[in-house]
Amino acid sequence: xxxxxxxxxxxxxxxxxxxxxxxxxxxxxxxxxxxxxxxxxxxxxxxxxxxxxxxxxxxxxxxxxxxxxxxxxxxxxxxxxxxxxxxxxxxxxxxxxxxxxxxxxxxxxxx
Numbered sequence: 001x002x003x004x005x006x007x008x009x010x011x012x013x014x015x016x017x018x019x020x021x022x023x024x025x026x027x028x029x030x031x032x033x034x035x036x037x038x039x040x041x042x043x044x045x046x047x048x049x050x051x052x053x054x055x056x057x058x059x060x061x062x063x064x065x066x067x068x069x070x071x072x073x074x075x076x077x078x079x080x081x082x083x084x085x086x087x088x089x090x091x092x093x094x095x096x097x098x099x100x101x102x103x104x105x106x107x108x109x110x111x
Contacts, residue, residue: 003051003053003071006044007044007047007048007051007053008071008072008075009034010030010034010041010044010045010048011048011053011054011064011068011071011072011075012072012075012076013030013033013034014030014054014062014063014064014068014072015064015069015072015073015076016033017029017030017033018063018064023061024055024060024061024062024063025061025062025063026061027041027042027045027061027062030045030062042058045062048068052065052067052068053065053067053068053071054068
């Protein structure tokens, strides 16, 4: 089963926020990071929990499962590789890279 861009974005941000604390990531912290409502975050966390990508309990925060963590790490690696590709291999300067549509800058994930 594949994951949507939004689901992958949540996993990536949960991973990054979890590096700042040993406790689970709070719904409010995630909502602030993603610039969305806490209720929307709760809905997505429940969906990700159904897919067994996160451990989520209301009022307890969220942590990634091993499967969720693996996906998040792969996403981050793809982003780093994509930046390397665009900046080093293609010789794009940093300002032009920042102006690329996100779909272009992350399209390297397909390789």
